[in-house]
Structure formats: C-alpha cells, structure tokens
Amino acid sequence: MSKIIVIIGAPGAGKGTQSRLLSEEYGYPQISTGDILREMARADTPLGRKVKETMAAGLLVSDEILGEVIRARTSQPDCNNGYILDGYPRTLDQASLLEELASQQGKQIRFARIVVPEEALFKRLTGRRECSKCREIYNIYFRPPKVDGVCDLDGAPLTQRSDDHPEPVSRRLEEYKRSTAPLIDYYSKSGRLIEINGEQPVDVVFEKLLAAADGPNN
Ligand code: AP5
DSSP: OOEEEEEEEOTTSSHHHHHHHHHHHHOOOEEEHHHHHHHHHTSOSHHHHHHHHHHHTTOOOOHHHHHHHHHHHHTSGGGTTEEEEESOOOSHHHHHHHHHHHHHHTOEEEEEEEEOOHHHHHHHHHTEEEETTTOOEEETTTBOOSSTTBOTTTOOBEEOOGGGSHHHHHHHHHHIIIIIHHHHHHHHHTTOEEEEETTSOHHHHHHHHHHHHHSSOO
C-alpha cells in the first residue's frame, strides 16, 4: 500500500531539511504547506493578503484554507504512489481531515516527530538562509555556505524568510505550543508517533526517519 509520511515538529526542527531527503529517497513529492502558503501570499488578492498577514503574525492559517490546499495538492497524479507532508497537520481538525483523505486515497500514514529543545530552535530559525533558486537550506551558525550569501549548488543568492527575524520567530514558537501541542498529545497517546531526537547530525536524523517510515504499520 502506498504511504503518506508525516513529519511533525516545531518551527526549525528540521522538517524541510529531512522532507527533501526523504523525497529524494522515495521519489515521493514533498508537500510543504508553508511553501504553498508563501506562494499564495504573493498573490495580490483578498485571500493572498489574508494569508500573508496571518503568516507575518506567526499565527496558523485557518483549517478551512488548509483543507482546500491539502485536498487539491494531494489529488495531483504525482501523489498516487505516496507523498511526504512537511508542516501538515498542525491541529486536531487538520489531523481528522488527513485520516479521511488517507482512507479515500487508500494510503497508510506513518508519523514521525523531530524533537528539538526551544533554545536551539531560536538560533536555527534566525540563522537560516535559503537558496532563492533551488531552495537548498543553509544556516549561518551550523551549516554555512562556502561563500557568504551564495548557494554552494548553483551560485544563486541566499535569502532570509521574513518570519525568521527574532520577533516573528518567538510568536511562531508560542503558536506551536498553543495549537500543535494538543495534536502531539493525541498522536502520542494513540501510540502512532515515533519520536526522533533532532539535535543529532542531519544524516543521523535521516537514518532514523527512514527506519520510522519503513517500519511496521503504526
Ligand atoms: P512553515 O514554512 O512550515 O514553517 P515552520 O513550521 O515554522 O517550520 P520551518 O520551515 O521554519 O522549519 P523546519 O522544521 O522546516 O526546519 P528546517 O529544515 O528549515 O510554515 C510557515 C507558516 O505557514 C506558519 O507559521 C503558518 O503561518 C503557516 N502554515 C504552514 N503550515 C500550516 C498548517 N498546516 N496550518 C496552518 N498554518 C500553516 O531547518 C531549520 C534550520 O535548522 C535550517 O537552517 C537548517 O539548516 C537547520 N537544521 C536542520 N536540521 C538540523 C540538524 N539536525 N542540526 C543542526 N541544524 C539543523
């Protein structure tokens, strides 16, 4: 049966970094709700402006909008064999929609949570830089590019996300505790969540995620 691999974690835990690696390994698309919403926020429409404001405030976009986004994206043909969810679900309502979709699509869900203490998250987020072309992720403290401000892979300039400045980062971490902690409790109690220490090197976290994704049904 094809799979949905769900990566859960606080802002900066490494969901994007690991989802990219999993996508290469399995050939499944990486579905980042943050990337989809950032694209929507670029449109000068009432919906685009609403999404942009909500993200800039470090709050979660409504479950209703996310429902439409996730239904539309996961019904694309490239998802037929499986897909990786990076940043979805983040609320109990989103989790129940995911269960519904998995059963309609005939897919099994594997959940893994990357756990990183809050003190480390702040530095990861404020130090993050992203390639403006290929989206490779760097960190000025932990994974600097060879040449300052330039992508190692394609030479394109690196950019900083507007919500990676100190104030929005603090708000995102608060919102995570408020809205996503109940979801983690729910998955933990149901015994379906595999927890991985995200303070290990990227390749070690990746090995553990592969084991979680390939492990027995949960
Ligand atoms: P989104 O884009 O998903 O942001 P996020 O959850 O805040 O997570 P990040 O992308 O910031 O971090 P990450 O865990 O992917 O870490 P990364 O791999 O980049 O969402 C943005 C906004 O969109 C939300 O605030 C919300 O408004 C909205 N949104 C999105 N989904 C939504 C939903 N489902 N419902 C409602 N609203 C939604 O790594 C971070 C840094 O750490 C990098 O510099 C990296 O190099 C470094 N790093 C990674 N792994 C390691 C390691 N093992 N060791 C050392 N450094 C590491």
